[in-house]
Amino acid sequence: MQEFKVKFSEHVKKLQNQITEKMQDLDIEIELIEDVWSREDFNNNPGGGGITRAFQGNTFENAGVNTSQIFGDIDPKFAASLNGEGSQLWASGISLIIHPHNPKIPTVHANFRMIEQGGKYWFGGGADLTPYYPYEEDFRYFHGVWKAACAPYNCYQEMKVECDQYFTNYHRGGEMRGIGGIFFDHFNSGDIEKDFAMVKDLSSHFINSYFPLVEKRIKESFTEEDKDFQLHRRGRYVEFNLIHDRGTLFGLKTKGRVDSILISLPGTCKFTYKYAPKPGSAHEKMMEYYKPQEW
Amino acid sequence: MQEFKVKFSEHVKKLQNQITEKMQDLDIEIELIEDVWSREDFNNNPGGGGITRAFQGNTFENAGVNTSQIFGDIDPKFAASLNGEGSQLWASGISLIIHPHNPKIPTVHANFRMIEQGGKYWFGGGADLTPYYPYEEDFRYFHGVWKAACAPYNCYQEMKVECDQYFTNYHRGGEMRGIGGIFFDHFNSGDIEKDFAMVKDLSSHFINSYFPLVEKRIKESFTEEDKDFQLHRRGRYVEFNLIHDRGTLFGLKTKGRVDSILISLPGTCKFTYKYAPKPGSAHEKMMEYYKPQEW
Numbered sequence: 277m278q279e280f281k282v283k284f285s286e287h288v289k290k291l292q293n294q295i296t297e298k299m300q301d302l303d304i305e306i307e308l309i310e311d312v313w314s315r316e317d318f319n320n321n322p323g324g325g326g327i328t329r330a331f332q333g334n335t336f337e338n339a340g341v342n343t344s345q346i347f348g349d350i351d352p353k354f355a356a357s358l359n360g361e362g363s364q365l366w367a368s369g370i371s372l373i374i375h376p377h378n379p380k381i382p383t384v385h386a387n388f389r390m391i392e393q394g395g396k397y398w399f400g401g402g403a404d405l406t407p408y409y410p411y412e413e414d415f416r417y418f419h420g421v422w423k424a425a426c427a428p429y430n431c432y433q434e435m436k437v438e439c440d441q442y443f444t445n446y447h448r449g450g451e452m453r454g455i456g457g458i459f460f461d462h463f464n465s466g467d468i469e470k471d472f473a474m475v476k477d478l479s480s481h482f483i484n485s486y487f488p489l490v491e492k493r494i495k496e497s498f499t500e501e502d503k504d505f506q507l508h509r510r511g512r513y514v515e516f517n518l519i520h521d522r523g524t525l526f527g528l529k530t531k532g533r534v535d536s537i538l539i540s541l542p543g544t545c546k547f548t549y550k551y552a553p554k555p556g557s558a559h560e561k562m563m564e565y566y567k568p569q570e571w
Numbered sequence: 572m573q574e575f576k577v578k579f580s581e582h583v584k585k586l587q588n589q590i591t592e593k594m595q596d597l598d599i600e601i602e603l604i605e606d607v608w609s610r611e612d613f614n615n616n617p618g619g620g621g622i623t624r625a626f627q628g629n630t631f632e633n634a635g636v637n638t639s640q641i642f643g644d645i646d647p648k649f650a651a652s653l654n655g656e657g658s659q660l661w662a663s664g665i666s667l668i669i670h671p672h673n674p675k676i677p678t679v680h681a682n683f684r685m686i687e688q689g690g691k692y693w694f695g696g697g698a699d700l701t702p703y704y705p706y707e708e709d710f711r712y713f714h715g716v717w718k719a720a721c722a723p724y725n726c727y728q729e730m731k732v733e734c735d736q737y738f739t740n741y742h743r744g745g746e747m748r749g750i751g752g753i754f755f756d757h758f759n760s761g762d763i764e765k766d767f768a769m770v771k772d773l774s775s776h777f778i779n780s781y782f783p784l785v786e787k788r789i790k791e792s793f794t795e796e797d798k799d800f801q802l803h804r805r806g807r808y809v810e811f812n813l814i815h816d817r818g819t820l821f822g823l824k825t826k827g828r829v830d831s832i833l834i835s836l837p838g839t840c841k842f843t844y845k846y847a848p849k850p851g852s853a854h855e856k857m858m859e860y861y862k863p864q865e866w
Contacts, residue, residue: 309844330844340844447823511836518813528742541806541842548838549604549625549635550830 277397280472281368284390287476288343288370289327291388295341295372296329298487302494306333313533317348318363324348328536331374332543335381335494339374340539346530354529359462360393365530367391369401370479371523373540374486379506380493382407382414383454383513384486385540387523388479390472397468399475400461402435403482404443406454406513408506410562414489415455419571422458425481429474435460440568445516452566453516457485505559510545517541572692575767576663579685580640582771583665584622586683587638590667591624593782594631597789601628608828612643613658619643623831626669627838630676630789634669635834641825649824654757655688660825662686664696665774666818668835669781674801675788677702677709678749678808679781680835682818683774685767692763694770695756697730698777699738701749701808703801705857709784710750714866717753720776724769730755735863740811747861748811752780800854805840812836 300306314325326344333339347366355363369389376383388401405418419436426432439459444452458478465471517524517540527537553559595601604625612618621639628634642661650658664684671678683696700713714731721727734754739747753773760766812819812835822832848854 311845332843338842338844447829449829507839514809514842515813515833518810534742534744535845538810538842539844543843544802544839544841546839547633547809547833547836548627549633549834550606 277392277395277468280397280468281366281390281392284472284476285343285345285368287479288368288388291370291479291482292327292329292341292343292372294483298483299331299333299336299339299341299374302487302490303331303333303335306331306336311536313536315346315533317346318351319349321348326533326536328533328539330539335376335378335490337375337377338539338543339372340536341370341372341374342536342539343370344368344532344536346532350530355393358393359391359398360396362394365391365393367530371540375510375542376490378493378496379408379498379502380411380496381490382418382486383510383542386479386482386486388475390475397464397471398461399463399471401475401479402439402457402459403485404439404454404457404459405486406509407565408509408559408562409502410558410565411493412565414492415565416571417489418455418457418485421481421485423571425478425485426458428477431460432458436571437568443516445512445520447519448512448515450567451512452568453513455565456568501554501557501559504546505553505557505562507544507546508548508551510542511547511551514541514545572687572690572763575692575763576661576685576687579767579771580638580663582774583638583663583683586665586774586777587622587624587636587667589778590636593778594626594628594634594636594669597782597785598626598628598630601626601631606831608831610641610828612641613646614644616643621828621831623828623834625834630671630673630785632670632672633834633838634667635831636665636667636669637831637834638665639663639827639831641827645825650688653688654686654693655691657689660686660688662825666835670805670837671785673788673791674703674793674797675706675791676785677713677781678805678837681774681777681781683770685770692759692766693756694758694766696770696774697734697752697754698780699734699749699752699754700781701804702860703804703854703857704797705853705860706788707860709787710860711866712784713750713752713780716776716780718866720773720780721753723772726755727753731866732863738811740807740815742814743807743810745862746807747863748808750860751863796849796852796854799841800848800852800857802839802841803843803846805837806842806846809836809840 317323324346331339386403435458609620619641626634681698730753
């Protein structure tokens with residue numbers, strides 16, 4: 277297993293660099309803060325750490341592209357709620373979120389991780405899109421990339437349904453936070469070499485699933501109403517991340533670095549009592565996409 | 572007990588009207604949406620309801636002053652986590668939150684409730700202030716009103732400490748969301764008449780604890796930096812309400828009305844990676860007040 281742990285950690289760092297470069301290409305004045313951090317485990321022994329990259333730019337209002345490799349003891353109570361056995365954990369992954377200024381460009385989130393607990397490994401991850409304007413062709417493009425990426429493994433349908441179910445604000449009557457994508461967790465076929473190759477392959481499609489949409493919409497104008505809708509939908513994004521997101525919970529429970537975890541929150545957002553888009557607007561149409569559908 | 576349930580419900584509705592009038596006096600063009608709602612209990616039988624008042628104005632960016640009286644069956648799993656016995660619950664209360672535009676005026680939250688489960692009653696509630704500018708005299712004023720209100724019951728010190736402990740973002744290294752106030756829960760001395768009189772009396776001090784501060788600061792100018800600090804602190808307010816607040820959880824678990832519960836969120840807010848106020852600024856000084864201290 278050790279070999280794949282090393283390889284996976286190398287892979288996510290490489291991906292972090294590739295995504296960073298792509299963002300810098302598209303937003304040449306973007307400001308990047310890199311923080312290399314380390315943590316202690318539950319019993320205050322060295323427990324690994326990570327590389328957090330926080331971005332603020334003209335195209336990308338705020339973004340985080342983080343990797344981490346953590347290990348050591350975890351809270352035994354929390355350990356019992358996980359997939360493996362014992363209270364020693366090893367985890368490596370990339371987690372990223374990009375919130376563009378322009379409401380015509382969707383927000384994106386992706387995450388790929390390898391976890392080992394008590395000699396048992398599993399993989400998890402996925403990518404999901406949160407658009408704010410009803411450009412159906414963009415949604416089809418995003419899902420199309422993932423459909424093609426999943427084709428060799430025949431896993432799109434299953435992972436798409438998991439994504440629909442996971443990224444949902446159940447307290448808001450089952451409204452999805454976006455239009456989904458793919459999501460998987462606790463993935464272990466028993467063949468670590470095959471599983472590693474699959475996750476590595478899937479994750480390598482992220483760049484092509486998202487950045488062409490940025491390039492396509494980067495120069496589009498938008499109205500105050502477009503912005504207002506986006507800010508309110510970002511409010512729902514905050515609700516999801518703080519109420520439902522297991523990754524956020526995992527981070528806080530494993531003594532993660534709070535600033536790196538909550539980098540997922542949008543730079544600005546709004547909450548209004550009974551907010552609803554204008555009848556007949558593009559935004560009202562957009563609301564229809566925040567529910568499971570075939571692409 | 573029935574007599575006190577009726578009296579308590581009447582009291583909170585009267586208080587709701589008094590607070591509404593006070594807000595309308597101070598913000599004459601304020602827009603008020605009143606929604607009278609009803610709910611079904613866990614087994615889809617009639618389960619009471621409430622009166623939600625949502626405000627948007629020039630002084631008060633957004634505010635909610637809500638009352639509710641709910642009853643009926645609750646989720647048995649959730650019932651077991653409460654104070655009484657059985658899975659029938661009755662609850663009545665007022666809950667309010669006021670987010671002013673001007674960062675020189677603090678945000679305030681208050682809540683007073685009576686609960687009955689399986690023949691056992693208890694009261695809970697309190698008021699806490701979230702200022703954004705280091706006007707220490709205002710903080711002393713707020714705590715002074717509650718100190719005086721609590722004096723006949725000799726309860727200030729205990730309730731003040733509970734408040735400090737409760738309104739804390741533990742995931743942010745124990746930073747309080749504001750400067751506290753008073754907080755109590757599961758209050759039952761065995762003498763319902765005395766307990767009711769105390770909670771009625773305490774709650775009647777809310778108006779005098781807060782609105783004089785609004786009147787004092789309402790015309791003060793503020794800078795962009797003042798606003799930026801306020802918006803970031805409101806971000807922490809959102810984190811508290813969605814991660815830690817038991818009232819929010821209680822509402823969502825008892826099939827509460829989501830729009831009425833999440834009315835507590837600020838109209839606008841900001842999140843920035845590793846946000847910190849400018850060294851030497853009033854805002855940096857303000858940060859020192861977000862920890863327990865004697866008033």
